[in-house]
Amino acid sequence: MSTTQGARARARIEVTAAIKDEARRQLAAEGASKLSLRAVARELGMVSSALYRYFPSRDDLLTALIIDAYDSLGEAAEAAHSGVVDAGPLRRWVAVCEAVRGWALGHPHEYALIYGSPVPGYVAPETTVESAARVALLLIGTARDAYRDGSLTEPPLAAGLRVEGERMVADFADDLPPAVAVALVSAWAELYGLVSFELFGQFRRVVEERDVFFREAVRRLALGVGLADV
Amino acid sequence: MSTTQGARARARIEVTAAIKDEARRQLAAEGASKLSLRAVARELGMVSSALYRYFPSRDDLLTALIIDAYDSLGEAAEAAHSGVVDAGPLRRWVAVCEAVRGWALGHPHEYALIYGSPVPGYVAPETTVESAARVALLLIGTARDAYRDGSLTEPPLAAGLRVEGERMVADFADDLPPAVAVALVSAWAELYGLVSFELFGQFRRVVEERDVFFREAVRRLALGVGLADV
DNA sequence: GTCTATAACGAGATAGAC
């Protein structure tokens, strides 16, 4: 009995994975807005109605792909971070940023899915936020460590952003000074600007030495947050 | 005779504009990858083959929309810049950045077309680069003016980026020091990271006071390039 | 010469009856 259930559960997991793999292939070929349950089913030799046992709608399949992408990116960033846990905050910051870029270059279509144009008619549910936050948590962590060991230089904070900074601290950057929270959010967005421009072709004929260029750019972002240059 | 030609030319311009308007409407509703010549024709009461007199292919229509978007953005940025030509470089930098953001918020789908995920199967031709460069030229201009009037503080340049910086100077940043060219390119990409994150929903529950947040962020970008805080 | 309309192609999506 339990073996039957186990086999059934295993089969379900396998089919779910096969569906997502095929969907990812279509994502790469046609773009997220053209993702079609029917086409996925056809490619897998299933009938479209069978897919609804695994994903109740196209949007649910999309959501699963988005969460997978955020988690895959998050794991890559966390792995890179673990590799340098003993290094100083700035080196860890750079390692996380380089992992983000590396993952993006290796998974361009999944990157576009989560950080590119929104899919028309699709709104991401709350379920995605936890996975989406993983990279940001690592970046916040490096700043927090630098703050705790006293090596962090608090950046200036415009008067008009004091309240906003305090709200940020309360919401997701506990312990940190408001100025650092504000700087972190800017640097976070700017990091993805660098990655997106490279990935989406805006650096063509503009940046050639992309590895060094990126590393130095994210180093400067870290300095802007207040991490020490050691 | 010339009036006939004029009428014909005028009609052609009007029809071309109507096609692009309708295409933009579909862009907003369905996304670029689903843009369909037939649907555009149907909505305009034309037959699909008639469209080929105006755009030799679907990709050419897309290209026209992309160029229009870059030009519309460029004009907005140039207009904002003209409004503050007499101000210092940093104020002009901020004005240009705010114009970019303002245009993006007002034209989200056209922004997604030029700075969002690439359209699968479409490659932008060289024809787009001139229009695409207009904002960047304004930003470079502010740095050049600051450099000429002596108010620019040259940012540090990593050893590994010297050659790259010199190439950038030769390619598009004549007169400027290599360190400034490199910093400009980073700031340029980072600017669009800020705009994209706001527009694509990543700031939901993260940034609330978006006007002030953006202004202060792009001010910091300007300082990173070396513009003086006056 | 400039335009629009008809018709058709091959490919693919879709809805519903069975």
Place this chain on the structure above:
DNA sequence: GTCTATCTCGTTATAGAC
């Protein structure tokens, strides 16, 4: 779960109106 009839699409060839 299968099949079919009917849609969509980009694109081309052709014919005729202005």
